[in-house]
Amino acid sequence: MAAATTTAFEFPIRIYWEDTDAGGIVYNANYLKFFERARTEWLRSLGINQGALRAARGGIFVVSSASLRFLRPARLDDELIATAALEKAGSAMLQISQQVLRRQGADLQARQVCCEGSVRVAWVSASSFKPARIPVDIVQRLSP
Amino acid sequence: MAAATTTAFEFPIRIYWEDTDAGGIVYNANYLKFFERARTEWLRSLGINQGALRAARGGIFVVSSASLRFLRPARLDDELIATAALEKAGSAMLQISQQVLRRQGADLQARQVCCEGSVRVAWVSASSFKPARIPVDIVQRLSP
Amino acid sequence: MAAATTTAFEFPIRIYWEDTDAGGIVYNANYLKFFERARTEWLRSLGINQGALRAARGGIFVVSSASLRFLRPARLDDELIATAALEKAGSAMLQISQQVLRRQGADLQARQVCCEGSVRVAWVSASSFKPARIPVDIVQRLSP
Amino acid sequence: MAAATTTAFEFPIRIYWEDTDAGGIVYNANYLKFFERARTEWLRSLGINQGALRAARGGIFVVSSASLRFLRPARLDDELIATAALEKAGSAMLQISQQVLRRQGADLQARQVCCEGSVRVAWVSASSFKPARIPVDIVQRLSP
Numbered sequence: 357m358a359a360a361t362t363t364a365f366e367f368p369i370r371i372y373w374e375d376t377d378a379g380g381i382v383y384n385a386n387y388l389k390f391f392e393r394a395r396t397e398w399l400r401s402l403g404i405n406q407g408a409l410r411a412a413r414g415g416i417f418v419v420s421s422a423s424l425r426f427l428r429p430a431r432l433d434d435e436l437i438a439t440a441a442l443e444k445a446g447s448a449m450l451q452i453s454q455q456v457l458r459r460q461g462a463d464l465q466a467r468q469v470c471c472e473g474s475v476r477v478a479w480v481s482a483s484s485f486k487p488a489r490i491p492v493d494i495v496q497r498l499s500p
Numbered sequence: 501m502a503a504a505t506t507t508a509f510e511f512p513i514r515i516y517w518e519d520t521d522a523g524g525i526v527y528n529a530n531y532l533k534f535f536e537r538a539r540t541e542w543l544r545s546l547g548i549n550q551g552a553l554r555a556a557r558g559g560i561f562v563v564s565s566a567s568l569r570f571l572r573p574a575r576l577d578d579e580l581i582a583t584a585a586l587e588k589a590g591s592a593m594l595q596i597s598q599q600v601l602r603r604q605g606a607d608l609q610a611r612q613v614c615c616e617g618s619v620r621v622a623w624v625s626a627s628s629f630k631p632a633r634i635p636v637d638i639v640q641r642l643s644p
Numbered sequence: 645m646a647a648a649t650t651t652a653f654e655f656p657i658r659i660y661w662e663d664t665d666a667g668g669i670v671y672n673a674n675y676l677k678f679f680e681r682a683r684t685e686w687l688r689s690l691g692i693n694q695g696a697l698r699a700a701r702g703g704i705f706v707v708s709s710a711s712l713r714f715l716r717p718a719r720l721d722d723e724l725i726a727t728a729a730l731e732k733a734g735s736a737m738l739q740i741s742q743q744v745l746r747r748q749g750a751d752l753q754a755r756q757v758c759c760e761g762s763v764r765v766a767w768v769s770a771s772s773f774k775p776a777r778i779p780v781d782i783v784q785r786l787s788p
Numbered sequence: 789m790a791a792a793t794t795t796a797f798e799f800p801i802r803i804y805w806e807d808t809d810a811g812g813i814v815y816n817a818n819y820l821k822f823f824e825r826a827r828t829e830w831l832r833s834l835g836i837n838q839g840a841l842r843a844a845r846g847g848i849f850v851v852s853s854a855s856l857r858f859l860r861p862a863r864l865d866d867e868l869i870a871t872a873a874l875e876k877a878g879s880a881m882l883q884i885s886q887q888v889l890r891r892q893g894a895d896l897q898a899r900q901v902c903c904e905g906s907v908r909v910a911w912v913s914a915s916s917f918k919p920a921r922i923p924v925d926i927v928q929r930l931s932p
Contacts (some may be wrong), residue, residue: 373838374821374826378520378576379770384680384707385518388673389806396804401605406805407865419672423711429773432522433839482667485717516684517694523914528824528851532817533662537765550661551721563816567855573917577695626811629861637731662815666808666864673806686818 357371363396364441369456371495387471388422391454395475402497410482413491415420416422417477420449424473434458447489449478465477507587507644508637509542513600515578531615532566537597538582539619546641552628557635561621568617578602580614589642590644591633593622652729653686657744659722669717674758676710677709679742683727683763690785698770701779712761722746724758733786735777737766744758795932796873797830801888803866813861820854821904823886827838827907835870842914844925849909852881856905866890868902877930881910921928 369390375382396406410416430436437457444451452475460466479490505564513534520526540550545562574580581601590597594628604610665671679722682692698704718724725745732739741761748754767778801822809815829840842848862868869889876883884907892898911922 370825371748372821372825373521374529376522377517378522378524379517379704379706380522380524380774381706383518384710385673385676388676389804392672392802392806393802405865407863416667418667418717420667420913421713422672423709425709426707428627429706431839433837455648485669501744514681516677516681519682523848523850525917526851529817529820529833529853533660535657537660537663551719562811562813562861564859565857566816566854567853569853570851573850575695577693577902621838636862661809662810662817664810665805666810666812666814667805670809671806 364453364455365394365401365442367394367397367438369384369436369438371430371432371436373432376426376432379429381431381433382470384424384426385458387424388419388427390436390456390471391422391440391475392419393496394440394454395452395477395499398440400498404494404497414478414482415488415491416482417450418480418485419475420478421476422473424471426471426493428458428468428470428471430456430458430470442498443474445495446489447495448487449476450498451476452488506595507552507581508599509538510591511538511541511582511584511637513577513580513582515574515580517576520542520576521566523573525575526578526614527629528568529592530569531570531600531617534580534600535619536563536584537618538595538598540583541619542584542594548638548641550641553638558626559623559632560626561594562624562629563619564622565620566617568615570615572578572602572612572614574614581611586642586644588619589634589639591639592619592631594634594642595620652727652741653682653741655682655726655728656725657681658723659718659720659724661720664720667717669719670722670758672712672714673697675687675712675714675744675761676707678726678744678759679710679725679728679761679763680707681760682742683740683765686728690703692782692785697782703767703769703776703779704768705738706768707763708766708775709764710761712759714759715725716746716756716758718744718746718758725755730786731762732735732785733778736775739764755759796871796885796887797826797833799826799829799870799872801825801868801870803862803864803868804879805864809928810865811861813863814866814902816856816858819856819858819905820851821906822868822870822872822888822903823854823872823905824851826872826886827884827909830872836926836929840925846914847911847920847923848914849882850917851907852910854905855909856903858903860890860900860902862888862890862902869899874930875906877922877927879927880919881908882922882930883908 439455455472456469599614601611727743744759745755888903890897
């Protein structure tokens, strides 16, 4: 996945009190939120607005599976980077590789991985939640 | 409000990692969640199920204003009590007095107030969010 | 894992507004919270209180990896069951199999899986977050 | 409060799935999070970093009271603005006026208020949570 990583979409995440827990670190479930923010902004950067998409097509992307590895704790005031890179696009699902990174020292390129994982989203009817084919023009925008 | 307080509906709230922040205490916004759980269970105890209500009547209760005073911090593993007591019922809104309490020592009646406040909920159309009159049978169930 | 499933610890989860999203279903990240509530209550049922443990031993369990499959949407007012079953116990980590289930109809035994997954927790120093051996008496309480 | 409003600190807030509920709108408790993000960034803009402050001085700001009025629902994908303006600074507390605004149409100056309120924060010991005087240099930075 080296190629995918170099071209990953990046989105800044600042850590607030709301994101932390009594262990003094970012609460584990919040990384799924950060992953979703990065996916949403990646789609937006491709001209895909999920709210408008639901209104126009009656469908939404829902997470069908996710895996996460928590490698280093992040803390209050940290300025992180959440990434999203398309791993695989099927007719009804997308597999997206994601990371949450922290800059390390003064070198802007030096980064530590706080959390990394993979998220699969399926396209479903917004009313019945039944899986459906992703609209063709959406798939085309996702293609490199 | 002494009379209302003695008859307040009570609902247990256990504190998990998700509820705390890096200060080591329950994060402030979460008390609004605890208040809502208590209001929801108070309504349920009166036979009012909000999901079913929306499906049947097309309306929902939304919070129109809230005030909170944070008096003592709560912590991981605390077993709290959230209360809800009707202060005032209008034709289109309810004013509810709420507390989050912690037992103090062995005396089951001795309690400290962690947070207290007042929440006003309005009845609105679930589609347009325009204010409307609360259905009469709902008002009747709320009357003592 | 059939054997483990039959002996899984079970904990009730009620769905409130706070748990849902604009898709009308439970937001994906919240299942990690439900998993944690079940793990916490499972540990508590074995006499292990995480807050007291940190104060006494200076260590905490942190999630080191998690995988989730989202099988069916859950909704407002749903009364779910979150489970936790020990899959594997190492000297420094526990692997726990987890599910979020919904009762199906009147048969108390008939259940649908909303979400299932596996969570690995590591025992770390609460100050340095360096991995350490789980205290022996904790491991003993976890053994069947 | 016209004068205070014109000089309020402003911080952008994008609405993601995590922020919404099954009513299709932003969940009420999340406005307290948005208020906190704006206060945190306002303090940061004055050179006050809360994490560093706790490490150096042993104190933190905690919310002691809050009031909110919910005027218009916000929705998925909305790009909002959260504001913070100092109303009053005491020796041990700050009173901050806050709003969450939404741009209206093409006119960048035309804005609707989604939520507005006032938050009081107290300076307390990070270990005992006892109130204390705000360090003098912090008060000085807050003065106009």
